[in-house]
Amino acid sequence: MSAVPSVLYDAPGPRALRRARVISVVSVLVFAALLVLAGLRLNQTGQFEADRWSPLFWPGDDSFRPVWEQIRIGVTNTLLAAAMAIVFSLVLGTALTTVRLLLGRYSRLPLVLVAEVLRGAPVVVLIFFAARVLPTLGVDLSQLWYLVIGLTAYNFVVIGEILRAGVAALPRGQREAGLAVGLTSRQAVLLIQMPQAFRIMLPALISQLVVIVKDTSLAAIVLLGPLELLNVGRRIERFLDNPLQTYLLIALLYIVINSLLGLLATSLERRLSRSGSGGADVDRERTVTVANLGANATGGGAGGVGT
Amino acid sequence: MDVLVDNFALFVGGFLGSLKIIAYSLVGALVLGALLAMMRVSPIAPLRQFGSLYVSVIRNSPLTIMLFFTAFVLPELGFNRPFFDLGVLGLSVYTAAFVCEAIRSGINAVPAGQAEAARAIGLTFGQSLGTVVMPQALRTVVPPLGSVVIAMMKNSAIVGAFGVGGDLFSVGSRLTSAQGFAALPVLTGVLLGYLAITLPTAAVLSRIEDKVAIAR
Numbered sequence: 001m002s003a004v005p006s007v008l009y010d011a012p013g014p015r016a017l018r019r020a021r022v023i024s025v026v027s028v029l030v031f032a033a034l035l036v037l038a039g040l041r042l043n044q045t046g047q048f049e050a051d052r053w054s055p056l057f058w059p060g061d062d063s064f065r066p067v068w069e070q071i072r073i074g075v076t077n078t079l080l081a082a083a084m085a086i087v088f089s090l091v092l093g094t095a096l097t098t099v100r101l102l103l104g105r106y107s108r109l110p111l112v113l114v115a116e117v118l119r120g121a122p123v124v125v126l127i128f129f130a131a132r133v134l135p136t137l138g139v140d141l142s143q144l145w146y147l148v149i150g151l152t153a154y155n156f157v158v159i160g161e162i163l164r165a166g167v168a169a170l171p172r173g174q175r176e177a178g179l180a181v182g183l184t185s186r187q188a189v190l191l192i193q194m195p196q197a198f199r200i201m202l203p204a205l206i207s208q209l210v211v212i213v214k215d216t217s218l219a220a221i222v223l224l225g226p227l228e229l230l231n232v233g234r235r236i237e238r239f240l241d242n243p244l245q246t247y248l249l250i251a252l253l254y255i256v257i258n259s260l261l262g263l264l265a266t267s268l269e270r271r272l273s274r275s276g277s278g279g280a281d282v283d284r285e286r287t288v289t290v291a292n293l294g295a296n297a298t299g300g301g302a303g304g305v306g307t
Numbered sequence: 308m309d310v311l312v313d314n315f316a317l318f319v320g321g322f323l324g325s326l327k328i329i330a331y332s333l334v335g336a337l338v339l340g341a342l343l344a345m346m347r348v349s350p351i352a353p354l355r356q357f358g359s360l361y362v363s364v365i366r367n368s369p370l371t372i373m374l375f376f377t378a379f380v381l382p383e384l385g386f387n388r389p390f391f392d393l394g395v396l397g398l399s400v401y402t403a404a405f406v407c408e409a410i411r412s413g414i415n416a417v418p419a420g421q422a423e424a425a426r427a428i429g430l431t432f433g434q435s436l437g438t439v440v441m442p443q444a445l446r447t448v449v450p451p452l453g454s455v456v457i458a459m460m461k462n463s464a465i466v467g468a469f470g471v472g473g474d475l476f477s478v479g480s481r482l483t484s485a486q487g488f489a490a491l492p493v494l495t496g497v498l499l500g501y502l503a504i505t506l507p508t509a510a511v512l513s514r515i516e517d518k519v520a521i522a523r
Contacts, residue, residue: 008414008422008440009350009432020350027353045384120505121498122464125476129498132483132490214369221371221468222480230371243379251368251376258367 052242056249067236074232082213085151093159101189115157123215126150128222144226147219155212162204166197206265210258310488311496321478322500328463335399340406347411365404370462373401394466405455413448446519453512460504475500
């Protein structure tokens with residue numbers, strides 16, 4: 001982080017230091033003024049009244065236990081939906097990429113077409129699609145399943161792209177060596193290319209999990225249930241009539257869950273770059289660029305540009 | 308499929324409504340995102356910290372909850388605006404974090420020697436950023452920024468799902484629920500509408516990418 005600025009400007013001399021200090025103080029004052037203004041407005045509209053906060057944060061409050069029981073259910077369902085979606089997406093995404101690698105240039109066209117359509121569609125439309133269209137086709141599932149199906153339909157393609165970028169980032173010699181020792185093309189893909197692609201793309205895959213966790217919240221606007229975290233928040237807010245406080249708490253919970261996943265991704269990345277990513281000498285920078293390019297065509301992407 | 312033909316005008320209206328959300332949010336997100344990126348690379352520590360706090364908070368929370376804030380909490384604080392404005396505000400504020408990161412990654416990709424050379428001939432921070440680093444960074448920024456823009460186009464459906472009215476998603480939702488049309492053709496139409504926005508954009512972006520690509 002500090003490496004960036006130091007490239008853009010010299011180590012500051014006394015005058016620059018003084019100027020930087022002045023601007024720092026001014027910007028802190030501006031931020032403080034904005035905070036005070038916001039605080040005044042919040043106070044005016046009664047947002048600091050204790051009974052708006054205590055059911056959420058004060059264990060002595062009568063509503064505290066039932067509220068947190070609901071939140072526990074919400075967190076469980078959010079994690080459950082995200083876990084199911086990532087497992088299905090991994091399985092289908094791996095299958096998609098493997099088949100794409102094995103098929104010829106023309107026979108893979110139908111697959112590419114389906115992938116492009118799913119990747120170009122908004123996830124929220126896919127979830128809505130699953131919830132509205134599947135019942136008319138006689139598939140009657142719980143709302144949680146529609147969420148999982150919608151999320152999977154989008155994310156398996158994205159994960160497929162991530163893995164494809166991983167395979168593309170491998171040195172050519174990996175596959176060639178496999179073929180040279182007598183493996184068939186399928187064996188080379190399954191035994192040499194895909195396992196390494198998984199390994200080097202693990203951080204990107206976890207970033208995608210963050211996107212999935214965030215996207216489970218779409219259930220709150222297009223589905224009737226399930227009681228995932230945001231839907232629970234909606235119910236609590238209607239009951240307690242304190243949208244600011246409730247959504248603040250819910251947002252914090254998402255941030256905690258996703259920050260933990262982010263930390264996991266970073267530490268994995270560090271470990272991978274230390275251990276030289278298993279045999280294949282892959283440049284991390286290059287992989288990231290390739291992943292971005294690969295997933296670029298219609299958004300999503302390894303960077304976790306989702307909802 | 309009759310429902311698509313009969314309600315064609317409605318779909319076109321929804322398509323234009325979606326484009327309107329996208330256009331306004333794009334301007335908002337690009338301006339705010341560029342400002343944030345400047346903060347994140349500036350020599351002023353508080354600005355840098357504000358920038359990175361903003362990015363990590365927004366990137367880790369769902370757009371849906373951001374929209375809940377702009378749609379339900381802001382009016383409660385006496386900020387009453389038409390829903391369209393609130394939706395665009397939420398989408399812009401959310402997307403800006405991703406725009407900021409895309410721009411910053413572009414700045415990072417400029418070889419250190421370029422910035423060092425700029426400093427060596429005596430350019431200030433502003434000059435070296437504006438005349439040496441940014442022009443090169445913008446080229447590297449095209450692919451990641453492109454995927455941010457496309458993700459934002461798709462996210463406009465979420466703004467629509469809140470009931471802005473008149474955008475593509477709300478047209479589909481109204482036709483299937485209130486008017487009871489069969490879901491499959493209506494939602495296929497909605498899907499095609501979004502693809503008609505995202506796929507051409509992706510094609511244009513990849514042409515731009517080829518054009519501005521520089522050999523390093």
